[in-house]
Amino acid sequence: MKEFLAFITKEFAHVFRDRKTLLMLFGVPIVQIILFGFALTNEIKDSNIVIVDNAKDIATQQIITKIASTDYFKIKGNLASADEIDKAFKSGDIKLAIVFPVNFYTDLLHTNKAQVQIIADASDPNTATTLTEYVKGIIADYQSQLSETMQTPEQIITNTRMLYNPDLKGAPNFVPGVIAMVMLLVCVMMTSISIVREKELGTMEVLLVSPFKPILVILAKAVPYLVVSLLNLTVILLLSVYLLDLPIKGNLLLLYSVSTLYIITSLALGLLVSTGAKTQQGAMTLSLVGMMLPTMMLSGYIYPIENMPWILRFISNAVPAKWYYIIVKAVMLKGLSFSFIWRETLILFGMTLVFLFLSMRNFKIRLE
């Protein structure tokens, strides 16, 4: 045990004396979160929109005038029919389209109900949400003006459609994505590099020759990165709560427990990488190309998995970050309890066992 502690102390020294790497480990997530928070509060101005006014009555004219008078929108044109909207979006610079049905004002007067459709380009989800909210606000404002003059309250139902990214991935989804990526960065890349560094330095030779169990060498390597990862998690959560106003809805302990499991999964992956790499450079390439890329592409954090071809959807099941991403979203954003995420947790657990088994089997008690 004393030996093990000495080992961990040494590993901490390596981590904390390498200032540049340490700065990167904590700097990258902080910068990402802050940049994102900044992007969120950024107001949008002069966005190009098109209008399909099938009613051309007094109400639609008033609403359009109201929209045009704000700084947010610039009306690029009036389209004759809804069929042209698609072309307008594909041509590029249109962010949003508003469709008024025929008889808008008559409906409003006679049935007290009228519909407006708002179609937004959600490939940039933050802008799309903001813009639709603005339009809704303008319509609601118009409605309240009408209500003052009329006896019965009218209702204008806004019907929103998000093009290209119907789930509106973005805003709150960003934080779980950053967490999943950073854990992977720290655990897989740093762990594998630090093990391979010992091979390159030649210190691994001396350690192997010592009576110290080789497997403990590897475990001792994992401890500091577990700690660094938990610290990182805390920093990200604090920032997201206090800077992005994104409250943690679920149980904090549950969040930390599943995160620890995910960190261990990543550490096991890091060990596996280290058994396959001979140089620090090799370990880095393997972690970046072999781990980071699939995680970014296939975890669902950037691109929705549902829209992928079946083969990619199939492969995405092997990406641990996918499951962790689902878990964090469920716990942090939706406030769900363990009974809703036990399947994903079990999958992560199983993956960890497989990675650990593979790396133990590939771990050499001798030199190659």
Added chain:
Amino acid sequence: MNAITLEHITKTYNKGAVLAVDDVSFAVEKGEMFGIIGPDGAGKTSIFRILTTLLLADKGTATVAGYDVIKDFQKIRGIIGYMPGRFSLYQDLTVEENLNFFATVFGTSIDENYDQIKDIYVMLEPFKDRRAGKLSGGMKQKLALCCALIHKPEVLFLDEPTTGVDVVSRREFWDILKRLKAEGITILVSTSYMDEATLCDRIALMLGGKILSSDTPERVIKSYPEKLFAVKSSTMHALLKDLRANENVVQCYAAGEYIHFTLKEAGEANENILLKFLRDKHEKDLIFTETVPTVEDCFIRLLGKQDGGAGN
């Protein structure tokens, strides 16, 4: 009892494409200082790694302190000290932290075994808070030795401990080894410096994975079969060229301030012919004697035998 034995050890790399160690056998007695002498790529490091249980040989058996390197590797790992070719230290840890760490890993502490390393550590103590990466070559070498000695090993393996280290540190280092040997530690050491060979009890000259000759340095030198001559003059380069041009000269090379050479056919008559030939060209200041070979001369002779006349 022998502290180290190797029998018909063979090791290849890249699936047999590179033959690193070729049927090597030798034994090191307990308390002996045994030197493996040879240039880079001779196979020295492979032998060290096989004996320290870090590599598996393709063929042959080997023991350390009576334990088999394959079967009992765990027992061996506890009782040997190993200093690999590139001094394995953590560059970002201080002198003291490095030593402390290795002491703990080997299940002991600096205090417990201080007497074992005292002589060396006093030289390092003024720098004990300095990071290992900032030490000079000689200091790193001493720290690495301390780390290898801290657990009182029975057998010490030192793979090229003096490479890249200056003469002063090299000499100090060999003085330390002498003292360790006096304490009864068996030492297997490798070097590419021929002049260090005579400091060992016994040596093995190694090249291309094979042991060319193995004995005490004195007997290796005594076994030099031919007469070895030494000449010098003020125009060494010309002298070397003249000797090479002579048909009766076999091997001929600069050795310190002299040129050493051997003759195809020695004997007084031939020597006189050669001497006359040289005197004619370098009459002013020619010095010509028969000389006692060094380990280097033996090595060059064996090399020459192997590839048919190197140096000529």
Added chain:
Amino acid sequence: MEEPVIRTKELTKRFGDFVAVDRITFDVHKGEIFGFLGANGAGKTTAMRMLCGLSIPTSGEAMVAGIDVYHHPEQVKRSIGYMSQKFSLYEDLTVLENIRFYAGIYGLTDKQIKNKSEELIEKLGLQKQAKVLVASLPLGWRQKLAFSVAIVHQPKVVFLDEPTGGVDPSMRKQFWDMIYDASADGITIFVTTHYLDEAEYCDRICIMVDGRIKALDTPFLLKKNYGVDNITEVFYRLARTAQRSGD
């Protein structure tokens, strides 16, 4: 007498408070083999870097091949050759490609490159290995090739930084034969080594201790002055007095 090929006067390099090279003054003549010795950290490498135009001196003067290293370091680089134990050839290029590359960066014409390559390969006896990767050559051959490449553009001076480390004794002798040949061709050789028997082959040697020149003379006179029979002993006596350590 001809102008010296290397001339330094009170050449000094400081890093903060640390004086790596302390007012060294010496001349090296055309075709001379000049051995530059010193313990680790004595300032050899720093001095050599200044002479190669890689490091600007703090004070003092240094002329290499008639060019002031302080004012024209780029021109110095053109007139010198350099080879070190650590880096000299590209291991993933063939013998021929290495020769062509170095000849090319020193501005030889295509015809010169062709002639030089053939000449070098024949001289080294590497006809069969011309198209193999340098990585697969034995170390001794690699170092001989590296030396040939370092003087491919007929520099006035060639700087050799521990050229024979780890090479077998027979190869080391062959390497020194090549140095003698180059020197006979009028190339000045500036060499550092840890093998002190090699110091005996130099025309003059200079021993540095703590950044200063402690001795500079022919091997014969050095031994005579110190009353010892080999250079190792001279070196040992001088270097033992060193105060500082560190690379």
